[in-house]
Amino acid sequence: MAPIKIAIIGAGARTIAFCKFLADNPCIAKLIVIADINIKKAIALNTIFKLNADVVNDYHSIIGQKNIDAVIISTPDFAHVNPAVAALKAHKHVYLEKPLATTLQDCDTIIEAARHSHSICYLGFNLRHSPVHEKIYHLVRDGILGKITTIEANEWYYGGKTYFRRWNRLRKFGGGLWLTKACHDFDLITWIAGGSPSSVYATSNLSHYKPIKDAGPRCRDCTFKDTCPDYYDINQPLGHWFDEAWRQIQLKMDQPGQLSTDICLYNSVKDTFDNGIAVINYDNDVRATYTVNVLAAKTTRQIQIIGTKSMAEGDMETGVIHITQRHSAKTESIDLKEHLTGTHGGADEKILTDFFNICANGGKPRSGLDDGRLAVQMSLAATLSDDENKIVAINETNHA
Ligand SMILES: NC(=O)c1ccc[n+]([C@@H]2O[C@H](COP(=O)([O-])OP(=O)(O)OC[C@H]3O[C@@H](n4cnc5c(N)ncnc54)[C@H](O)[C@@H]3O)[C@@H](O)[C@H]2O)c1
Known part of the structure; x- marks a missing residue:
């Protein structure tokens, strides 16, 4: 069986596991392109796992590509509906991370798109x-x-x-x-x-x-950093491959204010x-x-x-x-x-093996849209x- 050719939309924490699978199983699936609105994160995962894929910041430009069989969607929960509908309309098989969406209206929009699609939608209930x-x-x-x-x-x-x-x-x-x-x-x-x-x-x-007076706003400039059990040093390399890959992509998204990667767990909104x-x-x-x-x-x-x-x-x-x-x-x-x-x-x-097997040979996902x-x-x-x-x-x- 030729490897399933895939695109990934969303290069965040969850996608680390997908990239590891793809790096370890080149005969099952091949990453053609990875998209993230923060392209630096997509570049980082592509590099860390040596996947040699194209990298883009806008999935719209790649969703219809003929050389893509299936799309993994791993954007934050509220942002599932648009890429899912676009991929299903393009008749690409979809692996959609849980939850299906954050509203029933968005769920039904995806279900409707799937009804008109020739492809399957596998809901990522990996448990x-x-x-x-x-x-x-x-x-x-x-x-x-x-x-x-x-x-x-x-x-x-x-x-x-x-x-x-x-x-x-x-x-x-x-x-x-x-x-x-x-x-x-x-x-x-x-x-x-x-x-x-x-x-x-x-x-x-x-x-x-809950909020702690005088703590934060970020670990790096917190007065309690020597005593707080939740202190997180974003610059400290981590031992496990997953944790270190996550730290690497966090470094690419660090921003001041509420989007800071080491924002205080207690004082964050x-x-x-x-x-x-x-x-x-x-x-x-x-x-x-x-x-x-x-x-x-x-x-x-x-x-x-x-x-x-x-x-x-x-x-x-x-x-x-x-x-x-x-x-x-x-x-x-x-x-x-x-x-x-x-x-x-x-x-x-x-679950990924099952998804790619269904893409290649047909069958019913263990977890679907209903x-x-x-x-x-x-x-x-x-x-x-x-x-x-x-x-x-x-x-x-x-x-x-
Ligand atoms: N099945 C599981 O065990 C499991 C575990 C963790 C997370 N999840 C799910 O996976 C999804 C992703 O979670 P995460 O923790 O990786 O979040 P994350 O924030 O780490 O990653 C999401 C990525 O999507 C990108 N993104 C947002 N909108 C986009 C768009 N329109 N186009 C392209 N990229 C876009 C963000 O920039 C970010 O890099 C969520 O739905 C989450 O609930 C599932």
């Missing part, structure tokens, strides 16, 4: 490919756990504090953490629950990253939270809780599922799933550690619930 979650999905579908009653999903995210330096901290760009972050987990929980979500109750708070819990009801008698906390000491996603026959407890970072039978208390462990390669515990490589829209609807319901302190029926968000 469906995480070895632990994929295995749990199959345990549920194969009836090993019996009838599912409750799902408890936790996302602990040490690195999530960087959101408060980035666009993710403002709802106008990412819809707030119930959208930009939780849409992933709402999709995952729904995929595993196997029913339709009927209502959501959510509660959250900004408990820690923000309108979202640092910890929250959502309760979701499904129409098939499954209830789920989802906790998201960016104040955690470690980064992982854990999931516990209780069925009438057995319960399963999985941890995405350790790669281990424990299954306990209800009546005998017999336990079994499944160790998937060796599958946790690369970023997002191996999920990124697997899944993307439903996750946005759940996210909007959670946001409304949190804002108004009430249970929100999913269909209340139909016109958001």
